[in-house]
Amino acid sequence: MHPAFSVIFLTTLSGVGQGLFLALVTAQSYAAVGFIELENPSAFFGIGSLIALLFLAAGLFASFFHLGHPERAWRSIARWRTSWLSREVIVLPLFMGVVFIYGVLHYFGWDPNVLGVSNPLQGQLSLLVGLVGTVICFALFVCTAMIYACIKFLQEWHTPLTVANYILLGTASGFTLATAYAAIQAPHLTTLYAVWAVIITLSALVTRVWSLLRNRRIQYKSSLRTAVGISHSNIVQKSQGFMAGSFNTREFFHGAPRQVFLAIKWAFLVLVFPVPLLLLAAGMGSSAVAVLLAAFLVQYAGLIAERWFFFAQANHPQNLYYQTVG
Amino acid sequence: MTQLALVIDLNVCVGCHACVTSCKQWNTSGPAGYMSDDNPYDKDPTGTFFNRVQTFEVGNYPNTETVHFPKSCLHCEDPPCVPVCPTGASYKRESDGIVLVDYDKCIGCKYCSWACPYGMREIDEHQKVMKKCTLCVDRIYDTSLPEAERKPACVMACPTNARLFGDVHDPESEVSLAIRERGGYPLMPEWGTKPANHYLPRRKTRITIHEDELTRADNPLKKERKQAPHTIEGPTLDDSTMW
Ligand code: SF4
Numbered sequence: 001m002h003p004a005f006s007v008i009f010l011t012t013l014s015g016v017g018q019g020l021f022l023a024l025v026t027a028q029s030y031a032a033v034g035f036i037e038l039e040n041p042s043a044f045f046g047i048g049s050l051i052a053l054l055f056l057a058a059g060l061f062a063s064f065f066h067l068g069h070p071e072r073a074w075r076s077i078a079r080w081r082t083s084w085l086s087r088e089v090i091v092l093p094l095f096m097g098v099v100f101i102y103g104v105l106h107y108f109g110w111d112p113n114v115l116g117v118s119n120p121l122q123g124q125l126s127l128l129v130g131l132v133g134t135v136i137c138f139a140l141f142v143c144t145a146m147i148y149a150c151i152k153f154l155q156e157w158h159t160p161l162t163v164a165n166y167i168l169l170g171t172a173s174g175f176t177l178a179t180a181y182a183a184i185q186a187p188h189l190t191t192l193y194a195v196w197a198v199i200i201t202l203s204a205l206v207t208r209v210w211s212l213l214r215n216r217r218i219q220y221k222s223s224l225r226t227a228v229g230i231s232h233s234n235i236v237q238k239s240q241g242f243m244a245g246s247f248n249t250r251e252f253f254h255g256a257p258r259q260v261f262l263a264i265k266w267a268f269l270v271l272v273f274p275v276p277l278l279l280l281a282a283g284m285g286s287s288a289v290a291v292l293l294a295a296f297l298v299q300y301a302g303l304i305a306e307r308w309f310f311f312a313q314a315n316h317p318q319n320l321y322y323q324t325v326g
Numbered sequence: 327m328t329q330l331a332l333v334i335d336l337n338v339c340v341g342c343h344a345c346v347t348s349c350k351q352w353n354t355s356g357p358a359g360y361m362s363d364d365n366p367y368d369k370d371p372t373g374t375f376f377n378r379v380q381t382f383e384v385g386n387y388p389n390t391e392t393v394h395f396p397k398s399c400l401h402c403e404d405p406p407c408v409p410v411c412p413t414g415a416s417y418k419r420e421s422d423g424i425v426l427v428d429y430d431k432c433i434g435c436k437y438c439s440w441a442c443p444y445g446m447r448e449i450d451e452h453q454k455v456m457k458k459c460t461l462c463v464d465r466i467y468d469t470s471l472p473e474a475e476r477k478p479a480c481v482m483a484c485p486t487n488a489r490l491f492g493d494v495h496d497p498e499s500e501v502s503l504a505i506r507e508r509g510g511y512p513l514m515p516e517w518g519t520k521p522a523n524h525y526l527p528r529r530k531t532r533i534t535i536h537e538d539e540l541t542r543a544d545n546p547l548k549k550e551r552k553q554a555p556h557t558i559e560g561p562t563l564d565d566s567t568m569w
């Protein structure tokens with residue numbers, strides 16, 4: 001498939017925003033049961049939610065560039081019963097709304113004790129909103145990933161590993177950002193976040209490498225034989241019906257030379273996993289903001305490469321019909 | 327229920343592209359608006375088409391065969407392109423099974439084109455909506471046309487009659503008979519899309535002729551003449567046939 005930058009930025013940016021939100025709720029849940037103490041929580045959660053919201057908004061903005069008719073985007077909420085894309089279009093703004101409410105509740109300290117319980121579990125409205133947000137956040141990850149995973153003939157995508165990768169890679173980048181953010185705003189949380197960022201990044205490494213290995217030994221169900229319906233082991237295309245390009249040759253081929261394709265694979269394997277892990281390990285003890293910020297930026301750059309590769313690697317069966325110009 | 331479809335006979339298609347040009351002509355002049363082209367007379371021409379004719383070579387030299395392969399939306403009975411559409415712009419008509427795109431609702435997200443395993447949908451680069459074969463839905467029901475012309479433009483144009491049009495759910499229709507009797511098959515059956523369009527395979531046409539059918543051992547026209555001694559041993563066809 002041809003990787004479109006609009007979709008690459010949509011999925012990676014909203015992944016960061018979702019992961020950062022999960023990181024905030026994690027800290028609040030820890031504090032609610034008394035595992036950690038929070039200093040100045042209203043600013044920490046308020047500004048953190050704002051940052052998450054900015055990432056989500058940037059992702060939403062990028063997604064509009066994918067549409068031929070962005071002014072009709074509202075129509076895409078219509079088919080939520082059948083279309084994962086429609087579901088994503090509904091869940092993303094819903095999630096942004098919850099993040100907004102979460103941030104506002106914290107920032108202005110509107111946190112009535114709705115559960116009526118006191119220490120250690122404080123019945124906080126914001127905690128409830130955070131938990132609802134967590135559910136919606138995972139729903140959004142699932143919707144985004146299922147857009148790709150549900151197409152059964154894109155065999156590289158049609159696996160639960162796609163969903164696992166979207167969840168883990170997005171959450172990893174969010175926790176890495178949360179580590180850098182904590183180093184600035186609440187240094188006593190840096191280690192907590194760094195440890196989680198390392199754990200999630202390692203889990204993502206497992207599922208992503210797993211999916212790479214799976215995709216290496218994929219058996220394609222379609223062949224030129226089933227595509228034109230002639231049983232012969234030697235079928236060669238002589239003409240695709242036109243001399244120059246068409247939508248079919250532009251949309252479904254990544255067009256990059258083999259070396260570039262492989263270089264991007266190795267680039268993401270290095271940039272998403274070992275480099276941020278080393279930087280996180282180096283920066284977490286001393287809460288070195290620059291090192292932790294670098295960890296996030298490197299990982300994010302790696303995720304752009306990862307997403308590019310994710311699209312480029314998928315082999316659409318329609319490509320069987322577009323092998324030879326002539 | 328009706329399911330309109332094309333049946334394409336690969337045995338007689340000569341790859342002349344008459345269906346491609348007539349399709350483009352009819353549909354670019356239709357009420358749904360033009361089908362845009364870029365650089366039509368220049369380097370790298372490209373444009374929107376509903377129908378393409380491709381060419382494949384089958385076999386090992388010197389025993390090869392050229393197969394011309396017309397390719398357009400197959401109007402699948404279980405179309406994977408329809409449920410993925412977030413707006414409902416892509417739909418399958420209950421009444422006749424034609425899969426259509428509502429150009430006023432389409433947001434141009436291209437998701438349906440990813441979900442068609444055959445690559446039958448093409449985005450119009452200028453109108454920014456998804457396009458595909460409509461089975462000439464604006465022709466086949468047009469009562470101002472003579473009955474015989476209420477067929478898709480490609481079917482009308484085909485000089486070898488390689489394109490048949492009809493209801494594949496009616497067991498007695500011309501298309502159903504062709505599928506049944508001439509081995510019609512769907513493309514990529516492995517994805518369960520149940521394409522309504524079918525293709526008729528290439529056929530080998532051989533006649534079996536024996537040597538004694540070529541050489542008349544005792545030509546009755548020349549009965550009066552002196553017979554040349556014939557070279558075939560034993561009884562011949564003429565010995566056992568009443569002419
Ligand atoms: S051929 Fe493709 S576009 Fe046409 S109905 Fe089937 S899946 Fe949809």
Ligand code: SF4
Binds near residue numbers: 410
């Ligand atoms: S491109 Fe148009 S028809 Fe296709 S899925 Fe998107 S909105 Fe639906």
